[in-house]
Amino acid sequence: MLTETRQDFLVELRGHDGGLGILPCPPSVPKAHRFQGGLIYSRMIEIEGRVVAPEGLADRRMRVWLDQLESWHFSRGQPPHIGDILDRTGELPGGGLEATLYIPKEAWVTAVCCLSTVWRRLRMTGANGDGRRMTLVDFSFSSDGPPSH
């Protein structure tokens, strides 16, 4: 489905979960990705969403993951990697539309607060669709209510 060169998405936010998990780190994890030397620190937030647009995907569930923008998301000569939109239908039980969004660390506390209180919609633009994946070009959250039918 994610085949367009450029595609705008509108997602209604229905709930969220996660945000803090600490667990022992397996030896296979590189030291650079460990927390305090031997732990995994997950701050990732999972948002339950419903696609409003594009029409072809309307009413489908979309799982949105929020994480922090890190230095490795930036590289010379390429735009920053701020996220992806994926269609994982059939890959796993319950697999479907997913989006991963990376937001600046400075905005994390604000995002957590707004997600819990104000934000109701997510707008995204994806590009370079290959059928299963699109690169995220931009995204924004807003408090707009669901569309009236």
Place this chain on the structure above:
Amino acid sequence: MGELTVLPEGAEVEIEVVLMLPEEAIAPTATFLASTWKHLQIKTYDEGPGGAKASAYFFQASIHPNLEAWANAD
């Protein structure tokens, strides 16, 4: 990263838990506790009659379907 202590009989609560959080997680934790989280999952080791140590923990709004039977067991 934390510990569970079984308090003496007659105490106001039966178990007390102390968890260490990353410093940067304090502010989001305050917001999530007030708005989103309803469950805390703790993995333990060194269990004894007086308590246990925490090896992992997760805060969640809902119990994952895979864990519902376990979480509701006596």
